[in-house]
Amino acid sequence: MNRFSLRALSAAVPALILSIAAPTRAAEGWTEDFDKAKETAAKDGKDLLIDFTGSDWCGWCIKLQKEVFTKDGFKSTAPKNFVLVELDFPQQKEQSKELKERNAKLQEEFGIEGFPTIVLADAKGRPYAKTGYQEGGPDAYLKHLDELRQVRIDRDAAFTKAKAAEGLEKAKLIAAALEKLDADVVTKFYKEETDEVIALDKDDSLGLKKKRDTAGKTEALNKELEALGTSGKLKEFEARIDKFIADEKLEGEEKQQMLMQRLQVYGPDRLEAADKLMDEVVAVKPDSDTATQAKAIKERIVEMKAQVEKSQKETPEEKSDAPAEKEEKEEAPTKKGK
Structure with a gap:
């Protein structure tokens, strides 16, 4: 998530x-x-x-x-x-x-x-x-x-x-390679390499053990967020994300990805908030993959805002004369793709 x-x-x-x-x-x-x-x-x-x-x-x-x-x-x-x-x-x-x-x-x-x-x-x-x-x-x-x-x-x-290589030097080389991958990807698909680094770096000087522990906490958080979102507790949803970022001292792309979670409770009535959120995400680490995604989403949000403003200015007669396809919506499936 x-x-x-x-x-x-x-x-x-x-x-x-x-x-x-x-x-x-x-x-x-x-x-x-x-x-x-x-x-x-x-x-x-x-x-x-x-x-x-x-x-x-x-x-x-x-x-x-x-x-x-x-x-x-x-x-x-x-x-x-x-x-x-x-x-x-x-x-x-x-x-x-x-x-x-x-x-x-x-x-x-x-x-x-x-x-x-x-x-x-x-x-x-x-x-x-x-x-x-x-x-x-x-x-x-x-x-x-x-x-x-x-x-x-x-x-x-x-x-x-x-x-x-051997010892800590070997751990550094493996960790450097894993550093370029998303944290959730490393946790799920690179367990063998992660275990080896942690075994070689007993003091966790490279921070990989902390990242793995954070990933485990993130999984638990996701279940909590799902419950909050399902029950409509949107303010609590956002507050829980902010607390997690602060408690875990998330930085860089990990912080960006956690901030992105807020989009799950931003509906069409919160386009302005979503727009500002994308700016906040980009500011954390402008050159990351997540920042690139946020910039693309921001462009889409700007289009949405413009369309909403245009729709609000239309008269009832203009709306009734609009082509039928304007009423169709692009509906995304659930997480399972159903």
């Missing part, structure tokens, strides 16, 4: 729908079978590009597909480094019960709460980067993927170097 949901904001303004119907993605080059994809990646020495998408309802998913995934430049270049995996959570498209359950399990495993989310992982399925929609078309997106892929290359180089 270190990521965040935009369900309330996504449904706030009908004008944000980018398309009513999604074009069909060519099956060639993509697979829905995650286990088979890992086997192929291991055999061919490639990474995994996993697209968590809502192909027939999510406007930004559709936009990413139209502008990037269907373009020849992407289709010819991306498969050189990645096995492409599509995990779809549609509202209208039929899927087998088995596929739905498998996708939901992977959504939970990878901590996906917003669409589209693109996960880059190694052949073992261990994620090392997350991204989403990016402007600029296929060339810009491929460049972006290359930059993210460098995280895995640097990670592997550090792991290889660590094999030849």
Whole structure:
């Protein structure tokens, strides 16, 4: 739950729908079978590009597909480094019960709460980067993927170097590689490496044990927040987040991700508060991945605010003459993708 949901904001303004119907993605080059994809990646020495998408309802998913995934430049270049995996959570498209359950399990495993989310992982399925929609078309997106892929290359180089080291020096090399990954990813997918660092760094001079302990507390917090949100105790929800940040002395991207949790209780009537929250998130660490996401969300919020203002200025006659599709809403599924 270190990521965040935009369900309330996504449904706030009908004008944000980018398309009513999604074009069909060519099956060639993509697979829905995650286990088979890992086997192929291991055999061919490639990474995994996993697209968590809502192909027939999510406007930004559709936009990413139209502008990037269907373009020849992407289709010819991306498969050189990645096995492409599509995990779809549609509202209208039929899927087998088995596929739905498998996708939901992977959504939970990878901590996906917003669409589209693109996960880059190694052949073992261990994620090392997350991204989403990016402007600029296929060339810009491929460049972006290359930059993210460098995280895995640097990670592997550090792991290889660590094999030849001993003691605290070995711990430092492993910890440096893990430092570039999200804390929740490290806790869930890099347990072996984390345990080794903690065993070698008995005084916790590198702080990895503290981070792991914080991750455990975060999991407990998430359950508490879920209960508060479900019961409508929104002020208590936000206050609990602030207290956790203060108690755990969170900094950097960990603090940003915790602040992002507030979006879960920000509906269409709190666009101004959401706008200010994004500024607060960015200010913590402007060059982080979470800051990039916050900037993109802020742009979307600005669009929403403008649309709301325009709607408020319209006369009843103008509203009644509006095209029918303006009344449709982009509804996000639940966390399980149902």
